Amino acid sequence: MKNTGKRYFNMEVEPLLNSPKMREIQEMKLRDAVKYLYRTCPFDRKRMDDAGIQPEDVRSFDDFSAIPVAGQAQYRQVFEETGGDLFAAYDVLFGKERMKDIHMLTTTSGTTGTPTPYPVFHKSVEAMGELFGRIGWRIGIRPGDRLAIGFGLSMHAAGTPHLYWFKNLRGLTLLPIGAEVGSERLLTLIKLFQANVLSCTPSLAQYLIERSPVVLGHAVKDLGIKLILCGAEPGAGIPEVRRHLESRFGAQVFDGGAGYGVSCHHPDYQGMHWIADDHCYYELVDPETGKPVPMEHGATGLAVFTPLEPDCAIFFANLRFTLNDIHQVFTEPCPCGLTGFRYKIVGRADDMLKVKGVPVYPAAIQGVINGFLPRVTGAFRIVLKVPPPRVLPPLEMRVEHGEGMQEGDLPGLEQEIGDKMHALLKIRPKITWLSPNTLERSVKKTNFFDKDYEQGSG
Ligand SMILES: [Zn+2]
Incomplete structure (x- = not known):
């Protein structure tokens, strides 16, 4: 039970999040990331060549923002050019060097057309343990807890990676149940294995409230869940939904996802704290012009991600990649007192x-x-x-x-x-x-x- 009282999982990095010192570290890492991706990744090299930018031209964030943003549409084009051969496409998108090291591939759930790949490289596993250690610690996961995984486990980008995400939170026991088993078995196993932490979509959590009296013969509150980590869809950030889940489960509800972030203990939803400055460079751009939007308190724009250590990237493996989500950011300190700027999901750029x-x-x-x-x-x-x-x-x-x-x-x-x-x-x-x-x-x-x-x- 040592370290139970420490403020952050990583006491060296987390106090520096969203600080000028961190910006310096990011700029330095960004230069190396650009060189690495230009050398190893045909997709990113072509994007830079097309924009007339060489790696040595990129010395600052401003230089970097001249590289056009890419998203699912550009991925789709590569899939078409490689004739539907998934691994030929991955060689282009991620580069042969990293594909030799590919450890796991997951994807988005239930979408039509070509699924967006979420690659996890072997070297990413350590980074996952680090970043999700930060998230888990912030929401209050502690040794002795048992976490029921209620996200889909079949290829789902939020499900199976749990097995690595929480590897560094020693003393936490994982219960990989998975949404696929259905609400009856999910509830039965949560009860049998005495889970006190649950991760799932907010809509599944809402459904469990209705199903618990039918399946278990008692209210969902009697399960003794203390924390629910939601993601993969909006809900936990909507005050009414969050209040409903918290009162019916008797648990604290946290919102995570659309990047590396998680909401905090503040009673009013403050958005998700971005906890990954040293691992992933976060930017906002104007969804119509593609021009950078300054990271000022209250600013809104298309969220764009770049891995700062591309060989151990998680999910975001390319320069300036977007999931097409519009975020609003809050750069002033959160009343909860924890570090990291905050972001809320405003909507989809295509809507x-x-x-x-x-x-x-x-x-x-x-x-x-x-x-x-x-x-x-x-x-x-x-x-x-x-x-x-x-x-x-x-x-x-x-x-x-x-x-x-x-x-x-x-x-x-x-x-x-x-x-x-x-x-x-x-x-x-x-x-x-x-x-x-x-x-x-x-x-x-x-x-x-x-x-x-x-x-x-x-
Ligand atoms: Zn906060």
Whole structure:
């Protein structure tokens, strides 16, 4: 039980996160990372050659930002050029040198088309133990705890890597159960093995609340889970969802993912603390122009990642790679007192709308709507009269009101929702009310849009 009281898992690095000293370390590492990737990685070399940049040209962050950002679309192009031979594509994307050392490949779950590869090189295993040691320690995992892995274990980028992530948290016991077994077996095994930490998607955690009385004959709270580490989808960052999970489980809920970060113990959600400055360079760029967005308190942009030690990269293995997520960053110290700038996921770049030139993300609208449960069901659509991203103001929405709402209550509710959206998102939508369960529910990706422009002008 030694070191139980220390502040950080890594007392040498973590106090330096988000500091000028760390920026110096990053700039130095970045120069070497660029040289390494230019030498070994055909994909990155071509991107630099196309932009007319040689490794020795990159001396500062500014020089570096001239390399164009790449994402899933550029990966897809390589898969096409290599005729669907996955490993020919990986040789191009990651380079033969690192592919000789490939230890594990995982991917995103359930998406269509070519899956995004999340490579783990043999040398990455140590780095994983380090970074997730930091995350685990921050959320309060301690010797003697037992962690039930409730993410998918079949090729899932958040599942199987757990076996390495927490290797350096000595005294923690892992229970690799996996989401695939279904809620009944998951609950039974959590109880049998007396897990007190659970990692899973927020939607699975919500489902376990409903299933526990049926499967185990008691409330989920009686399992004695003290911590839940959520990820792979938004939810744990939405105050209402988080409160619901915390009260029903009697546990603290943490939000992790979309990079190397985790939320903190502060009672109000403060975003996720980025804990990997020494391992991965984080930038924001404008999603439309690709120009750098300064890392200032409250800034919003497309999150872009570059491994600073590419031979032990985890997941992000290329220069300036994006998952297409829009983040907002908070660089001022967190009231919780822990280091690391913070980021919140605002939405997906490909879902972005523009209302009178102001970017608006459907996920942010969803966050506001969910704040009005149970007066709404949470189901809604944004009506698009012209192809996105442009929206002719006012933004129109179809929203399901909750069960038991009276006709006469709806104008007042529309006013309240409008006020909240205006304060947070600078828009005031026009709402058409629908009865509960009018809109089709999707099991996979939430459909935010009614594309009225596809049905002509009517
Ligand atoms: Zn904090």
